Amino acid sequence: MPTTSDRRASRSGAPARPDGLTPSERKLLQLGLRTPQDLIVHLPLRYEDETRIHAVGGLVPGQAAQVDVTVIRSEVQLRPRRQLHAVVEDGTGRIALRWLHFYPNQQKQLQAGAALRVRGEVRRGFDGLEMVHPHIGRQEEPLPSSLTPVYPSTAGLTQGYLRKAIARALDIADLSDTLPEALREQHGLMPFRDAIRLLHNPPPDVSEASLREKGHPAWKRIKFDELLAQQLSLAIAREERMRQHAHQLSVRNGALEQALRSSLPFQLTEAQERVIAEIGADLTRAHPMHRLLQGDVGSGKTIVAAFAATQAIDSGQQVAIMAPTELLATQHFDKLMGWLAPLGISVCWLTGSLTGKKRKEALQAIESGSAQLIVGTQALIQEGLSFARLGLIILDEQHRFGVGQRLQLSRKGEEVETTIIPHQLHMSATPIPRTLAMTFFADLDVSVIDTLPPGRTPVVTKLADNARRDEVIQRVVAEVRQGRQAYWVCPLVQESEALQLQTAEDTFQSLAGLLPDLRIGLIHGRLPTAEKSRVMDAFRSGEYDVLVATTVIEVGVDVPNASLMVVEHAERFGLAQLHQLRGRVGRGSAQSVCVLMYQSPLSLIARQRLRAMYETTDGFEIARRDLDLRGPGEFLGIRQSGTDILRFASLAEDTQLVEKAQEAVGLMRSRYPGHARRHMHRWMKGKQDFLRT
Ligand code: ADP
Ligand code: MG
Numbered sequence: 091m092p093t094t095s096d097r098r099a100s101r102s103g104a105p106a107r108p109d110g111l112t113p114s115e116r117k118l119l120q121l122g123l124r125t126p127q128d129l130i131v132h133l134p135l136r137y138e139d140e141t142r143i144h145a146v147g148g149l150v151p152g153q154a155a156q157v158d159v160t161v162i163r164s165e166v167q168l169r170p171r172r173q174l175h176a177v178v179e180d181g182t183g184r185i186a187l188r189w190l191h192f193y194p195n196q197q198k199q200l201q202a203g204a205a206l207r208v209r210g211e212v213r214r215g216f217d218g219l220e221m222v223h224p225h226i227g228r229q230e231e232p233l234p235s236s237l238t239p240v241y242p243s244t245a246g247l248t249q250g251y252l253r254k255a256i257a258r259a260l261d262i263a264d265l266s267d268t269l270p271e272a273l274r275e276q277h278g279l280m281p282f283r284d285a286i287r288l289l290h291n292p293p294p295d296v297s298e299a300s301l302r303e304k305g306h307p308a309w310k311r312i313k314f315d316e317l318l319a320q321q322l323s324l325a326i327a328r329e330e331r332m333r334q335h336a337h338q339l340s341v342r343n344g345a346l347e348q349a350l351r352s353s354l355p356f357q358l359t360e361a362q363e364r365v366i367a368e369i370g371a372d373l374t375r376a377h378p379m380h381r382l383l384q385g386d387v388g389s390g391k392t393i394v395a396a397f398a399a400t401q402a403i404d405s406g407q408q409v410a411i412m413a414p415t416e417l418l419a420t421q422h423f424d425k426l427m428g429w430l431a432p433l434g435i436s437v438c439w440l441t442g443s444l445t446g447k448k449r450k451e452a453l454q455a456i457e458s459g460s461a462q463l464i465v466g467t468q469a470l471i472q473e474g475l476s477f478a479r480l481g482l483i484i485l486d487e488q489h490r491f492g493v494g495q496r497l498q499l500s501r502k503g504e505e506v507e508t509t510i511i512p513h514q515l516h517m518s519a520t521p522i523p524r525t526l527a528m529t530f531f532a533d534l535d536v537s538v539i540d541t542l543p544p545g546r547t548p549v550v551t552k553l554a555d556n557a558r559r560d561e562v563i564q565r566v567v568a569e570v571r572q573g574r575q576a577y578w579v580c581p582l583v584q585e586s587e588a589l590q591l592q593t594a595e596d597t598f599q600s601l602a603g604l605l606p607d608l609r610i611g612l613i614h615g616r617l618p619t620a621e622k623s624r625v626m627d628a629f630r631s632g633e634y635d636v637l638v639a640t641t642v643i644e645v646g647v648d649v650p651n652a653s654l655m656v657v658e659h660a661e662r663f664g665l666a667q668l669h670q671l672r673g674r675v676g677r678g679s680a681q682s683v684c685v686l687m688y689q690s691p692l693s694l695i696a697r698q699r700l701r702a703m704y705e706t707t708d709g710f711e712i713a714r715r716d717l718d719l720r721g722p723g724e725f726l727g728i729r730q731s732g733t734d735i736l737r738f739a740s741l742a743e744d745t746q747l748v749e750k751a752q753e754a755v756g757l758m759r760s761r762y763p764g765h766a767r768r769h770m771h772r773w774m775k776g777k778q779d780f781l782r783t
Contacts, residue, residue, distance in 0.1 A: 117247035118255065127772060129259035132252075133289050133312065133738065134239035137301055140209065141233055141294070147182030149212045149219055156209040157185070158229050164200035176200045178208065185212070186220035196226075205229050237292045237301065256290060268315070268769035270762045277314065277750050278307075285311040304738065310747065313739035317751035318758070319773035320736070322766055325755050334511045336378040337407055337481045342370050344404030347397060349433045354393070356543065362390055365537040366397045369515060372535070373401055373482065379513035385539030386709035387519045387673025388546065388648075392422065394539070395484050396429050398515055403435055403462045407481025410464045410512075412471070414487050416441045416619045417626060417642055422486065423465040425648075430463060440466035443619040484515045519670065519709070548707050549676035551684045553660075553700055562656055562685055563604060570608055570635040574680060575652040578638045579671055580614075581659030590640060591616055597658070598638040609633065614640040641667065643674060650678035660686035660703075661696035665716040668703050 109116070123129050144155040157180055164176035174189040174197055187208065189196065199206070210224030241252045265283040267274070274281065280288075285308040292301060300306040304313065351358075358366070365383060372379035385391045399409040411426070413419040423439045431437055438461035440452045455461035459478030464470065516534065554562055566576045580597045583590040591614055598612040611634035613625045622642070629637045630649050637643070637652075641663075655675045660668060668686070675682040686700060702715045739747060758766040 126259035126263035130263045137237035145182040146180045151214045153212045161204045236294045280311040321755045339373040339402045339405040341404040346400040361539045361541045368537045378511040382534040382536045383517045389539040391517045402482040409482045411484045437463045442469045480512045482513045486517045549682045569654040576654035579657040582662045608635045610636045612638045653680045653682040655684045661688045665699045669712045
């Protein structure tokens with residue numbers, strides 16, 4: 091166990107590493123557990139009830155149980171694979187134990203007649219009930235009087251070690267309250283000290299269910315703390331932004347804007363007009379805009395971006411539009427060129443694949459200010475690129491950008507010496523449920539396009555078992571005969587990009603073989619940019635009937651004549667992703683169909699996802715279900731960041747607490763700034779940056 095003397099021993103002894111840490115200490119650091127403060131808020135994932143001994147005869151599958159038993163027999167079996175198998179009994183019944191990985195001495199422990207205390211999850215085996223990889227202990231050990239916490243851990247860090255480390259931390263850490271008495275009383279919240287101690291060491295009378303479901307007052311207090319910390323940091327971020335300066339882009343309804351309006355082949359929807367006005371008003375202010383434009387796929391966000399751009403350009407500033415992929419950047423470039431070049435606006439394109447002389451020219455145009463609108467990818471925020479007078483940055487499909495990139499963007503302005511910061515417009519087709527927007531994007535103002543342009547017919551979604559692939563192929567043929575086009579989306583192969591590519595090529599070959607009369611194109615992420623653009627252009631202009639594609643077409647791609655989408659192995663895709671994909675059809679006036687092919691049997695979650703896709707085309711409803719199925723972390727695309735912003739509170743379930751926490755922010759900041767500071771310190775170390783993206 092990690093006592094101080096152990097640590098010293100390991101420092102001088104053989105296993106000492108250059109950093110002087112034991113392996114367990116290093117694991118703690120990996121989990122972000124550095125100080126006693128970190129350890130005390132590392133709270134149990136769940137609890138195990140080791141306080142009782144169960145009777146084997148009364149066990150049911152799914153139950154976590156502890157039994158005192160005698161070994162009847164044990165042996166290493168070789169079929170169906172090598173495993174250690176034992177049968178044990180108490181006076182009331184028998185149960186089997188199995189290990190698929192085991193050490194030789196484990197077998198010794200299980201000799202016939204041995205008396206053991208066994209703990210594990212009961213399941214239905216081949217031959218009655220069994221436990222797989224149960225924990226084995228000694229019967230003489232006294233039973234604990236309270237529930238045993240199980241902490242989030244990592245390979246190689248034992249629960250025993252964590253428990254000891256946390257117990258020590260509880261003795262030395264500052265457990266004083268960061269909430270003023272009045273606030274605690276107003277919301278009926280437990281003192282921090284009591285809540286935290288209870289969760290680490292629940293007394294015998296606390297029910298396991300109230301802890302598991304986080305309904306216990308101790309959890310309530312912790313969840314409130316967490317939400318408050320988050321709301322506080324957002325308030326601080328907002329205040330910081332209000333201290334920053336931006337160019338006032340005050341030429342509204344200028345010459346360019348009017349020209350754009352009168353050149354449009356369609357009438358803007360009311361919703362589009364409203365958000366254009368909201369954005370327009372923000373841009374006239376002397377503080378940087380930080381606005382999220384939400385609108386379902388196909389709702390017409392690009393033209394809104396174009397209007398924001400004309401206002402900035404009318405006011406003499408440059409505008410940068412960033413898209414997450416080259417394909418999308420190219421499409422935006424084409425579209426914006428079509429709208430804005432005739433008005434005399436100079437539009438320039440910059441992505442990572444632009445090289446040589448052309449790149450140099452683009453950079454010069456950006457730096458000299460002769461390029462007024464710059465369309466590109468992440469390359470736009472790379473080091474060293476300087477704009478002559480960047481007044482507005484527009485980020486399309488913002489959820490597709492990593493947290494790091496968004497952070498880089500928000501810092502881009504801050505590093506500039508003049509402290510004049512560009513306005514920012516984020517656009518996203520992933521509708522963010524209200525609670526989520528409120529919590530994570532409190533520092534973003536939100537505009538919503540809530541209606542689609544007229545004349546669209548909702549996409550009909552069909553589910554088809556893979557076994558019906560032939561029928562689906564016939565459907566493609568029928569669609570093409572009607573003069574329309576189809577996408578065929580290849581299955582996602584998460585494990586390997588190479589495999590993914592292979593699958594796309596195989597699918598292309600097989601479809602081309604089956605349908606020799608159709609003109610079939612192939613597009614995937616590994617194609618050179620020029621080739622991608624060529625294929626996309628060819629599809630758009632009708633030179634291909636069918637486009638076999640990977641998810642490169644997922645976001646933004648806009649080909650109105652495409653009216654059929656087939657997604658293979660739809661069960662491998664996430665809900666948001668399927669919704670995005672489906673949004674590629676239904677863009678024209680023809681009735682569009684999306685066929686989701688799946689491989690049975692389906693997992694429960696895949697079944698729920700496909701059902702959601704089948705039942706609704708409403709992006710908000712899909713988002714809500716997605717939130718239920720996946721939780722907010724994945725939803726926001728932050729899984730890769732490794733930072734779980736909300737560890738304890740659930741946005742779906744704790745809406746009341748969210749509101750209370752929001753309410754408390756003002757009071758904490760005005761009357762109790764010292765408390766607020768300590769609160770942030772306890773809960774938000776290292777996370778502020780995240781919330782600013
Ligand atoms: P998204 O919001 O998904 O980015 P787009 O901006 O790509 O949607 O718009 C989808 C399609 O709808 C485009 O072809 C666009 O030109 C067209 N569009 C946008 N606004 C309108 C409108 N008010 N009336 C008709 N078509 C429109
Ligand atoms: Mg778009």
